[in-house]
Amino acid sequence: MIDIGPETLDRTIKQLVDSGEASIEEAYAIFAGYKLIIDVDPSHLERVDVQIALITLVNLASRIFHGGVYVDGLEARPLHLPLPLGATIANAVIACGGKMDGVPEDAPRITVGSTCEYRGRFHIRTLFDGWRAGIVPADYADPLSDVIRPPAMPLAPVLAASLAIAEAFEYVRTGTSTAGHFPSGMSLWSPHELNWLTVPDNAPNLAVLPEKLWLIGLGHVGQAYLWCLGLLPYEPSAALQLVLQDTDTVGPSTPSTSMLSAASMVGHRKTREMSAWAERRGFRTSIIERLFDDGFSITHTDPSVALCGLDNLPGRRALDKVGFGLVIETGLGSRYDDFRSLRLHTLPCRRTGDDIWTDMLPEKTEEVPSEYERLRHSGVLDQCGMTTLAGKAVGAAFVGCTAATLAVSELLRFLHGGQLHETIDLDLRGLDHRRVATNPSFLSTFNPGFVYAKQPDH
Structure with missing residues (x-):
C-alpha cells in the first residue's frame, strides 16, 4: 500500500507523475523494476579513490534503482x-543499500576500474585523476586508464559516481541508444575546460582544508555537502568545525533525495541527525534551529564561510548581509523537465543577493497534473493536499551530489590559490553545454581559516 501525501511521495518517482506518464501506483511499479550492477576490479580495491567511487555509487543508486543495487567482484577488504x-x-555497501548476492545478468552496469569488455546494452566506467572526473563506455581506450596514478582528489570520484548514476538513470528512463556511449566529464579545478579527458588541468595536490564552515539547509544539497566534506582527509587533531542550521524534520520522502537520511530518522530534526553523523565522522558541531534571515550577525568567532542549500528567496537574499566573507550557494531545478539542472553562485560578486534573487512576480498557475485531480476526486487527497503535493519539487540525489562537488571544490580551489567562479550553470543531460563565469571580486586579503590535510601514506 503506497502512502500518498505531500510529505510521503518519493521525489524522484514524482517525475513520472508530474509529466503525465504514469499514475502514482504505476510509477512506483516502474521504479521497482530498475536494477543496477556495480562491478569493481579487485586489484583496485585498496585505493581510497576507488572506494569513494564505489560507496558513492551505491549510496546514490539505492535511492533510485528500487529493484536492487548489486555489487559484483567485491572481496573482503578494510574500508579506508x-x-x-x-x-x-x-559493511559500507550494505549500510548504503547495496547487495552482493543474486547479481542479475541483464541490468545496466557501471564499472570502477580499468578498461574492460563491454557487457550488456548499457555499460560505462567511472574515471578520476587529480581533480578530473567523468564517465566513458566500458571499453573506451582513454588516456587515464591502465596507468598507476596517485589517488585522485576525494571529490573527483564523487563527481564521477554522480555522473554515472545520472547516465544510468537516463538510460532506464528513456532507453535512448546514445546513453553511455560517449565520454562525459569535467575538471573540478578548471570547470570551464571542455577537453577534460585529454588536457591535464595542472591542479595541485590537496594540501589544506577548511577549518570552519556554516551549513545553511540540511536537505537534498546540504546532506550532499556533508558527504563530500566527510570524505576530505582531515587529521584527527584538526577536526572540521561546523555550524548546522535548519528548521525541518526528516520526512518520509527525504531519503529519496538526501544522501544521509534513512527511514529510521523520519520525524527527527535534521540538525540533530546530521550533527550526530558529523560527530561520528570526527567533526565538531553546533546547531541552530531557526530560519536563516538578515537578522543574523556573524561574529569573529563564527565560521566566515557558508555553504548554502536553501530553497527560499528571502533566505538567499540575506546571504551577503550577515557578515560572511564568502558564500557558496547552489540551487537545483524542481520540475519534471528541469530537475537535472543546477546553478552555483559565489558571494560577494558583481551583483548583490537582492539583485540575483529578485522578488519574482507570481507565475501563472500551471494546470494541476491529472493524477492529482484523480486523487482528489477519489477522496485520497483534499483540495489543499492536492495543491501542496503538486507543488512539491521533483529531485534526484545525484543532482544534489553533483552540486555539492562543485560547491566544496570552489572553496578548496580558493584555499589553494585558484579562481573562484561567480556562477556555474549546467544540466546533467548536456554537461558540455555548461556556462561558467569567473568571480572578479578581490578576495586576496580574506583568510577563511584552514588546517593542513592529511597526506596519503607512500
Whole structure:
C-alpha cells in the first residue's frame, strides 16, 4: 500500500507523475523494476579513490534503482574511508543499500576500474585523476586508464559516481541508444575546460582544508555537502568545525533525495541527525534551529564561510548581509523537465543577493497534473493536499551530489590559490553545454581559516 501525501511521495518517482506518464501506483511499479550492477576490479580495491567511487555509487543508486543495487567482484577488504559506515567495504555497501548476492545478468552496469569488455546494452566506467572526473563506455581506450596514478582528489570520484548514476538513470528512463556511449566529464579545478579527458588541468595536490564552515539547509544539497566534506582527509587533531542550521524534520520522502537520511530518522530534526553523523565522522558541531534571515550577525568567532542549500528567496537574499566573507550557494531545478539542472553562485560578486534573487512576480498557475485531480476526486487527497503535493519539487540525489562537488571544490580551489567562479550553470543531460563565469571580486586579503590535510601514506 503506497502512502500518498505531500510529505510521503518519493521525489524522484514524482517525475513520472508530474509529466503525465504514469499514475502514482504505476510509477512506483516502474521504479521497482530498475536494477543496477556495480562491478569493481579487485586489484583496485585498496585505493581510497576507488572506494569513494564505489560507496558513492551505491549510496546514490539505492535511492533510485528500487529493484536492487548489486555489487559484483567485491572481496573482503578494510574500508579506508573516514565515513562512519563500518570496518569493511562490504559493511559500507550494505549500510548504503547495496547487495552482493543474486547479481542479475541483464541490468545496466557501471564499472570502477580499468578498461574492460563491454557487457550488456548499457555499460560505462567511472574515471578520476587529480581533480578530473567523468564517465566513458566500458571499453573506451582513454588516456587515464591502465596507468598507476596517485589517488585522485576525494571529490573527483564523487563527481564521477554522480555522473554515472545520472547516465544510468537516463538510460532506464528513456532507453535512448546514445546513453553511455560517449565520454562525459569535467575538471573540478578548471570547470570551464571542455577537453577534460585529454588536457591535464595542472591542479595541485590537496594540501589544506577548511577549518570552519556554516551549513545553511540540511536537505537534498546540504546532506550532499556533508558527504563530500566527510570524505576530505582531515587529521584527527584538526577536526572540521561546523555550524548546522535548519528548521525541518526528516520526512518520509527525504531519503529519496538526501544522501544521509534513512527511514529510521523520519520525524527527527535534521540538525540533530546530521550533527550526530558529523560527530561520528570526527567533526565538531553546533546547531541552530531557526530560519536563516538578515537578522543574523556573524561574529569573529563564527565560521566566515557558508555553504548554502536553501530553497527560499528571502533566505538567499540575506546571504551577503550577515557578515560572511564568502558564500557558496547552489540551487537545483524542481520540475519534471528541469530537475537535472543546477546553478552555483559565489558571494560577494558583481551583483548583490537582492539583485540575483529578485522578488519574482507570481507565475501563472500551471494546470494541476491529472493524477492529482484523480486523487482528489477519489477522496485520497483534499483540495489543499492536492495543491501542496503538486507543488512539491521533483529531485534526484545525484543532482544534489553533483552540486555539492562543485560547491566544496570552489572553496578548496580558493584555499589553494585558484579562481573562484561567480556562477556555474549546467544540466546533467548536456554537461558540455555548461556556462561558467569567473568571480572578479578581490578576495586576496580574506583568510577563511584552514588546517593542513592529511597526506596519503607512500
